[in-house]
Amino acid sequence: MLFNSTQRPxxxxxxxxxxxxxxxILVRNLTSMRQNIESLxxxxxxxxxxxxxxxxxxxxxxxxxxxxxxxxxxxxxxxxDEGYRNIIYAVGISVTKLxxxxxxxxxxxxxxxxxxxxxxxxxLNEFCSRxxxxxxxxxxxxxxxxxxxxxxxxxxxxxxxxxxxxxxxHFQGVLTHAGEAYHCQNSHSLRRAASxxxxxxxxxxxxxxSINIPCDIVSVGSTPTAHSYRDLAxxxxxxxxxxxxxxxxxxxxxxxxxxxxxxxxVTTVIGHNVxxxxxxxxxxxxxxxxxxxxxxxxSECGFGLITDGAGTLFKDLRVSIVNQEHGIIxxxxxxxxxxxxxxxxxxxxxxxxxxCATTAMHTHYHVFDxxxxxxxxxxxxxxx
Amino acid sequence: MLFNSTQRPxxxxxxxxxxxxxxxILVRNLTSMRQNIESLxxxxxxxxxxxxxxxxxxxxxxxxxxxxxxxxxxxxxxxxDEGYRNIIYAVGISVTKLxxxxxxxxxxxxxxxxxxxxxxxxxLNEFCSRxxxxxxxxxxxxxxxxxxxxxxxxxxxxxxxxxxxxxxxHFQGVLTHAGEAYHCQNSHSLRRAASxxxxxxxxxxxxxxSINIPCDIVSVGSTPTAHSYRDLAxxxxxxxxxxxxxxxxxxxxxxxxxxxxxxxxVTTVIGHNVxxxxxxxxxxxxxxxxxxxxxxxxSECGFGLITDGAGTLFKDLRVSIVNQEHGIIxxxxxxxxxxxxxxxxxxxxxxxxxxCATTAMHTHYHVFDxxxxxxxxxxxxxxx
Numbered sequence: 001m002l003f004n005s006t007q008r009p010x011x012x013x014x015x016x017x018x019x020x021x022x023x024x025i026l027v028r029n030l031t032s033m034r035q036n037i038e039s040l041x042x043x044x045x046x047x048x049x050x051x052x053x054x055x056x057x058x059x060x061x062x063x064x065x066x067x068x069x070x071x072x073x074x075x076x077x078x079x080x081d082e083g084y085r086n087i088i089y090a091v092g093i094s095v096t097k098l099x100x101x102x103x104x105x106x107x108x109x110x111x112x113x114x115x116x117x118x119x120x121x122x123x124l125n126e127f128c129s130r131x132x133x134x135x136x137x138x139x140x141x142x143x144x145x146x147x148x149x150x151x152x153x154x155x156x157x158x159x160x161x162x163x164x165x166x167x168x169x170h171f172q173g174v175l176t177h178a179g180e181a182y183h184c185q186n187s188h189s190l191r192r193a194a195s196x197x198x199x200x201x202x203x204x205x206x207x208x209x210s211i212n213i214p215c216d217i218v219s220v221g222s223t224p225t226a227h228s229y230r231d232l233a234x235x236x237x238x239x240x241x242x243x244x245x246x247x248x249x250x251x252x253x254x255x256x257x258x259x260x261x262x263x264x265x266v267t268t269v270i271g272h273n274v275x276x277x278x279x280x281x282x283x284x285x286x287x288x289x290x291x292x293x294x295x296x297x298x299s300e301c302g303f304g305l306i307t308d309g310a311g312t313l314f315k316d317l318r319v320s321i322v323n324q325e326h327g328i329i330x331x332x333x334x335x336x337x338x339x340x341x342x343x344x345x346x347x348x349x350x351x352x353x354x355x356c357a358t359t360a361m362h363t364h365y366h367v368f369d370x371x372x373x374x375x376x377x378x379x380x381x382x383x384x
Numbered sequence: 385m386l387f388n389s390t391q392r393p394x395x396x397x398x399x400x401x402x403x404x405x406x407x408x409i410l411v412r413n414l415t416s417m418r419q420n421i422e423s424l425x426x427x428x429x430x431x432x433x434x435x436x437x438x439x440x441x442x443x444x445x446x447x448x449x450x451x452x453x454x455x456x457x458x459x460x461x462x463x464x465d466e467g468y469r470n471i472i473y474a475v476g477i478s479v480t481k482l483x484x485x486x487x488x489x490x491x492x493x494x495x496x497x498x499x500x501x502x503x504x505x506x507x508l509n510e511f512c513s514r515x516x517x518x519x520x521x522x523x524x525x526x527x528x529x530x531x532x533x534x535x536x537x538x539x540x541x542x543x544x545x546x547x548x549x550x551x552x553x554h555f556q557g558v559l560t561h562a563g564e565a566y567h568c569q570n571s572h573s574l575r576r577a578a579s580x581x582x583x584x585x586x587x588x589x590x591x592x593x594s595i596n597i598p599c600d601i602v603s604v605g606s607t608p609t610a611h612s613y614r615d616l617a618x619x620x621x622x623x624x625x626x627x628x629x630x631x632x633x634x635x636x637x638x639x640x641x642x643x644x645x646x647x648x649x650v651t652t653v654i655g656h657n658v659x660x661x662x663x664x665x666x667x668x669x670x671x672x673x674x675x676x677x678x679x680x681x682x683s684e685c686g687f688g689l690i691t692d693g694a695g696t697l698f699k700d701l702r703v704s705i706v707n708q709e710h711g712i713i714x715x716x717x718x719x720x721x722x723x724x725x726x727x728x729x730x731x732x733x734x735x736x737x738x739x740c741a742t743t744a745m746h747t748h749y750h751v752f753d754x755x756x757x758x759x760x761x762x763x764x765x766x767x768x
Contacts (some may be wrong), residue, residue: 013480015481016478019766069707080427091655091666092654092664092730094400094654095651095729096397096399096400096652097399099538119729120654120728147662147705147707147712148654148655148657148664148710149659179707196717215432223412268478270476270477270504270532271476272501273531273532275529280532282478285675285741289673289674291669291674301511302572323476323531324455324740325433326476326531326532337593343503344503345479345502345504357669357674357708357710360708361744363457363766363767364767375726382748383748384402384746
């Protein structure tokens with residue numbers, strides 16, 4: 001939806017709470033990451049999970065055959081219906097989801113699934129045999145003990161890949177995600193996490209090739225490490241998601257400025273609790289999420305930091321408490337809240353701790369481009 | 385949507401993650417609260433915000449003119465379109481939302497708004513004057529310092545009510561919510577919170593009547609206090625929300641048994657991290673929410689406790705970590721997880737910490753009645 005200037009509802013007419021996107025900042029972030037990764041000679045396979053909006057896809061991808069990552073089959077199905085056709089579903093597969101994967105393949109979509117166990121590989125082979133198809137699978141590599149995956153030097157990796165390679169499924173390569181990189185405190189540890197991620201993927205691929213199993217995809221990625229690679233020789237693609245919009249977690253890691261955060265939740269001051277020194281706003285966890293970001297950062301950002309509509313940060317304010325449809329803003333300043341500066345009815349923006357979680361609370365995004373004087377409403381793809 | 389037996393998809397065919405409702409338990413909980421409150425001689429005005437589903441409304445309310453509470457105008461609009469017509473919108477009103485309230489009134493809906501400041505009262509009078517209408521307003525009373533509202537003995541209460549009473553708006557009464565009752569640790573403190581809530585509302589009403597301002601509605605409520613009232617003389621209605629489905633917060637407060645929790649998130653085991661002792665499931669914060677419940681309970685329930693499909697609790701398991709589409713289940717047992725008992729592909733249920741937050745992550749609920757052998761899909765009303 002793109003409104004022309006006569007139809008365009010003004011920013012002031014937006015009902016709160018709602019999520020706004022600053023489109024020029026989004027596009028700048030997306031372009032910058034693409035240039036960085038492509039300058040290292042590697043494909044970017046953006047993660048769709050942060051925005052999950054078809055209207056965002058042309059900005060995230062250069063064309064419909066460019067690679068993309070999804071976190072649900074629902075995203076894959078909507079993208080496929082629009083002509084996007086090179087997809088990795090990057091959550092460990094379960095048998096009950098294979099029929100939908102198969103349907104996408106039947107439509108000519110290149111879609112790969114992810115697994116890290118012999119059980120899954122056996123089930124996949126069996127499904128492919130029964131349905132006379134060959135679903136492509138990546139084996140997840142554990143590069144940092146974060147969550148899932150097989151260690152690159154674990155003989156299990158070779159067994160799983162061998163089973164896929166000799167079965168009816170198609171073994172396509174390896175994928176790793178440096179989830180622990182979100183806990184890095186400085187650029188040195190980030191670079192170390194990025195190197196470890198790359199090394200794990202390359203080691204895994206090399207072990208497989210040494211027993212003559214081809215490894216077409218060698219995929220790495222997380223937004224923190226994607227900002228920290230120096231050498232990607234041997235890697236075929238990088239995945240990252242939140243870099244398009246950024247958030248307070250990324251800011252506190254030093255990966256973006258406050259001005260690079262492309263989204264905010266617009267909220268109205270609906271009350272003053274003078275006794276407690278609270279501004280009460282109409283954005284609770286329904287609009288912001290309950291995500292507090294990385295634990296170590298909890299105390300400083302609360303449930304989000306506050307700017308005015310122009311993006312200027314109120315340095316000592318934060319959302320300290322959230323209920324369903326109420327948020328409470330407190331100050332860290334010694335003089336308490338200046339209630340006259342924030343009258344009832346005034347409007348504030350809340351910057352998200354974790355953009356993926358905040359976007360997930362909204363069915364639509366209000367997308368403004370002040371430079372081009374455009375306003376669009378983007379729809380989020382919901383569900384699984 | 386109600387499927388007959390031939391169309392009925394089986395429980396086993398549900399794709400995960402998804403939210404299931406045990407309908408007989410829901411109906412039992414709803415009935416029990418209604419009987420308790422009505423036996424105290426008072427109306428029940430249930431809060432719609434937990435389920436937000438039109439299909440649930442006939443179970444929540446005895447008829448379409450029965451009173452209901454909503455947390456968004458979107459809920460009010462959908463209910464009104466279906467014929468429900470006695471609504472309190474229980475979040476502090478802001479001017480930009482009044483046009484929608486006015487539209488509902490024009491359709492013959494009785495809808496009341498909530499406020500706690502002279503600014504809001506002035507804006508409401510001005511709106512009513514400009515649009516030649518008389519919107520009903522309740523003044524929010526602060527009974528426990530939880531969030532918003534005016535103390536019952538604060539002269540500001542009289543000023544606000546007077547302003548509404550003499551202006552174009554309609555002053556309708558007082559409303560309070562014992563939000564601090566969620567921190568009560570035992571039945572004694574719950575009863576004290578319930579008494580304090582009732583007293584605050586009665587005191588406020590009495591002050592107003594003493595200056596000849598009629599106070600038709602004297603509304604109290606929270607699920608914890610709604611279980612703890614003994615005497616409601618002078619109160620006109622009780623509001624409560626989560627009692628229909630319950631959750632782990634309510635269970636840990638002693639307000640329900642585990643068997644009274646009417647919802648769960650169905651999830652599939654998608655991985656074993658043997659080294660760390662983790663079951664990896666396909667329900668992350670997108671399916672469960674990031675809500676950890678009341679802070680003091682954090683360590684024990686994590687992001688949810690685990691049952692099998694029949695509702696039997698695995699006492700030492702909990703979801704300890706959530707990412708977007710991944711959850712991690714850990715055990716508190718000394719022997720670690722029995723991986724053979726939870727093979728990859730097996731199915732578990734996660735009981736919610738906070739039901740309102742977990743339902744909010746789903747567009748649909750899968751509603752089973754094992755006694756009547758029925759399966760329904762209920763749609764959640766989304767947005768604001």
